[in-house]
Amino acid sequence: MVLALHLNRFSEDGMKSGKSVKFEETLDIGKHVAESEHKNLKSNYQLFAIIVHQGASRHSGNYVAYSMREPEPIAAVQEEEEETDEEVQIVQEVDEDQERLQSALQAAATKPKVDNNEAIIVQHNETMESKRSKLDRLIEQETAHGRSAQAKEALLAKSGDSQFFENVGRWDEDLGDVVEDKRKAALKQVKSKRKKVDMYDLDYDRGKVKKIKNKQMDKFGKPNMFQIASDAKKKK
Numbered sequence: 001m002v003l004a005l006h007l008n009r010f011s012e013d014g015m016k017s018g019k020s021v022k023f024e025e026t027l028d029i030g031k032h033v034a035e036s037e038h039k040n041l042k043s044n045y046q047l048f049a050i051i052v053h054q055g056a057s058r059h060s061g062n063y064v065a066y067s068m069r070e071p072e073p074i075a076a077v078q079e080e081e082e083e084t085d086e087e088v089q090i091v092q093e094v095d096e097d098q099e100r101l102q103s104a105l106q107a108a109a110t111k112p113k114v115d116n117n118e119a120i121i122v123q124h125n126e127t128m129e130s131k132r133s134k135l136d137r138l139i140e141q142e143t144a145h146g147r148s149a150q151a152k153e154a155l156l157a158k159s160g161d162s163q164f165f166e167n168v169g170r171w172d173e174d175l176g177d178v179v180e181d182k183r184k185a186a187l188k189q190v191k192s193k194r195k196k197v198d199m200y201d202l203d204y205d206r207g208k209v210k211k212i213k214n215k216q217m218d219k220f221g222k223p224n225m226f227q228i229a230s231d232a233k234k235k236k
Contacts, residue, residue: 001042002048003027003029003045007021008059009053010057014057014058014059015056015057015058016053016055016056016057016058023047023050024047025046025068025201026043026044026045026046026047027044027046027047028043028044028045028046029043030043047068048067048068049066049067049068050065050066050067051063051064051065051066052064052065052066079235118141120134120137120138122134129147190204
């Protein structure tokens with residue numbers, strides 16, 4: 001006979017009670033059974049398994065089952081040994097697969113790397129002479145096989161209204177005397193605006209004078225201009 005006990009730990013709104021509950025391995029329900037039923041009912045039960053809920057509410061979490069193994073007969077032990085032998089065989093096959101994978105990875109790691117002879121690689125610990133020579137080689141390759149000039153022409157052709165249209169050049173290009181004359185003429189038209197030097201500010205910065213606002217005390221003795229205008233209107 002199997003005895004199943006169910007504890008309702010969820011409220012009506014689905015929240016779970018976090019009260020800790022413990023069960024012994026042996027449960028005696030004799031005190032909960034009437035004396036007349038003791039003969040017809042088994043009162044002692046051994047704990048076999050338990051199902052618990054992990055989570056904060058009825059709508060979340062999951063159920064986990066825990067079982068206790070009982071002593072098995074000899075036949076079951078023999079079956080277990082056969083299963084163990086099968087597990088050992090499976091583990092050996094897995095080990096062989098891992099060895100094959102490791103050997104394949106080692107072969108891939110030891111495979112010689114094919115370098116591009118045309119690529120120019122500069123190391124950080126090289127000398128300046130080596131870096132300059134590689135830079136010259138890079139410039140030669142760009143001049144011979146590069147397409148920067150074609151890209152420049154394509155960009156200028158698409159931007160006809162650009163301010164740089166047909167006036168893009170390098171600083172080391174020979175632009176001719178015509179451009180140089182225009183540049184000099186433009187520089188002559190530019191008038192340089194130089195702020196007049198304030199000697200008082202210079203003396204103040206040097207600490208020779210102090211900037212103090214002089215109060216015009218003579219204004220306090222003069223009549224009020226608004227009062228004078230008012231008196232003139234009254235006389236008229």
